Amino acid sequence: MMQTNHVNHFRYMDSLAGIYSPDSFVQTVVWAMSAYRAHGFAIGYWDRMLRHCLDVLKENSPAAHDGIAAQYRWILEHLGDLEPLTAPESEKENAV
Amino acid sequence: MTEDRHADTAQMAEQYQHLLLEGNRDAATRLVMEALDGGLSISRLYLEVFQHTQHRIGDLWQANRISVAMEHYCTAATQLIMASIFPRIMGDGSANRTVVGCCANTEIHELGIRMVCDFFEMENWTTQFLGSGMPNDDVVSFLDRHNADVLCISCTTTYNTRRVKELIDAVRSTFGHKAPPVMVGGRPFTMAPDLVSAVGADAWAPDALQAVKVGKDLTQ
Numbered sequence: 001m002m003q004t005n006h007v008n009h010f011r012y013m014d015s016l017a018g019i020y021s022p023d024s025f026v027q028t029v030v031w032a033m034s035a036y037r038a039h040g041f042a043i044g045y046w047d048r049m050l051r052h053c054l055d056v057l058k059e060n061s062p063a064a065h066d067g068i069a070a071q072y073r074w075i076l077e078h079l080g081d082l083e084p085l086t087a088p089e090s091e092k093e094n095a096v
Numbered sequence: 097m098t099e100d101r102h103a104d105t106a107q108m109a110e111q112y113q114h115l116l117l118e119g120n121r122d123a124a125t126r127l128v129m130e131a132l133d134g135g136l137s138i139s140r141l142y143l144e145v146f147q148h149t150q151h152r153i154g155d156l157w158q159a160n161r162i163s164v165a166m167e168h169y170c171t172a173a174t175q176l177i178m179a180s181i182f183p184r185i186m187g188d189g190s191a192n193r194t195v196v197g198c199c200a201n202t203e204i205h206e207l208g209i210r211m212v213c214d215f216f217e218m219e220n221w222t223t224q225f226l227g228s229g230m231p232n233d234d235v236v237s238f239l240d241r242h243n244a245d246v247l248c249i250s251c252t253t254t255y256n257t258r259r260v261k262e263l264i265d266a267v268r269s270t271f272g273h274k275a276p277p278v279m280v281g282g283r284p285f286t287m288a289p290d291l292v293s294a295v296g297a298d299a300w301a302p303d304a305l306q307a308v309k310v311g312k313d314l315t316q
Contacts, residue, residue: 008255011202015258019295024288028254031158038160089159 001039008032013068029075033086043083050076105136105144113149117156117166121173128177138185138218142211143305146174150207171207178210187220193315196244196276198226198235200251200259208282208304209250215304216311232266239267244276246311249297251282261295268296277314281307 012032016025037043050072057065075082108131115124128141153170156162197213199206206228213225224242226235239247247267251260260280268275280297292300299314301307 008253012255015255018258019261019291021288021290021294024254024257024284024291027287028284031254035158038158040160 001036002041005032005036005041013071016071017067025071030082030086033082034088037086038088043079043086046075047079105140106148108136109145109148109152112145113152113170116149116153116170116173117162119169121169121176124173125177125180128181132181132184138181139215139305142178142214143303146178146207147211147303150174175207175210178207178214182214182217185214185218187217187223189220189222191220191222193245193311194222194224194242195246195248195311196224196226196235196239196242197248197250198230199228200249200256200263201229201231202259203251203253203256204228205252205282206250208252209248211304212248212250212281212301212307215308219308219312221308221311230263232263235263236266236270239271239276245315247276247278248307248311249278249280251280251284254284254287257284257291257295260297264296279307279310279314 012028033046036045054065054069054072057068108127112124112127115121115127128145132138132141150171153162153167157164157167195213195216197209197216199209209227210225213223217223224238224244226238235247249260249263251257264278267278277298278296279299279301280292280295281301281303285291285300286302289300299310301310
């Protein structure tokens with residue numbers, strides 16, 4: 001599933017580079033993060049993955065890095081907000 | 097008046113979903129056929145049972161309560177039932193309009209556009225359902241041969257919105273001012289309606305029933 005996530009993630013970023021809608025971007029992030037967290041992904045996964053992607057792109061494809069850095073940084077800066085918003089039902093029940 | 101007997105399609109949808117999740121496609125099929133024979137309209141069946149169930153199935157996958165295999169089983173079962181009842185909805189083409197329906201070339205979810213085409217069929221349009229994963233050049237060639245009055249493009253996954261734009265661009269660059277009007281639909285456009293103009297579409301519709309109304313407006 002992680003491999004699928006990576007493929008779909010970059011397909012989405014490619015689509016985002018051609019068509020950018022802030023509404024769609026935020027809702028897609030919430031939807032995807034909710035889905036993958038329900039399937040066992042920890043919130044820390046995105047923290048590591050997105051930072052790693054930024055590093056790799058900066059080194060190998062500066063143009064691509066500059067194209068998506070703002071969106072990645074937005075996600076990274078809002079992981080604290082996204083964590084409760086995208087929590088699986090089981091975690092929400094335990095928190096009550 | 098016969099539809100009053102099936103006012104509670106919500107209960108039927110629950111039952112339909114339950115049967116599919118049990119893997120009991122045959123019982124789900126009987127449920128549908130008996131409801132139709134009892135007077136339930138096909139438009140209500142599509143919107144209040146099939147569409148509702150598909151959304152619920154998607155939610156259950158997202159919440160990790162069912163597998164991809166089960167999601168696909170449910171979708172395939174519904175597609176099979178829709179195909180089996182198609183003779184009941186076949187129109188006579190008397191609307192003298194043609195709609196072509198497809199998904200962008202990397203989109204695999206085609207049930208929604210199938211529903212849209214069936215609703216046009218019920219209004220006596222000539223419908224050309226092309227399904228999922230359509231290459232842009234093939235759609236353009238098909239439009240050229242079939243003189244479409246409206247092109248409907250469905251997109252379920254957000255990462256395919258760029259492919260929708262590329263298809264619309266290909267149609268417009270080929271046919272210029274003679275290009276058929278383009279209507280889009282699917283979850284990304286419902287979530288963020290500003291995507292409709294961003295991909296270059298003329299219109300969008302939130303469901304199959306509205307799609308026919310929009311289609312009529314586009315061709316008046």
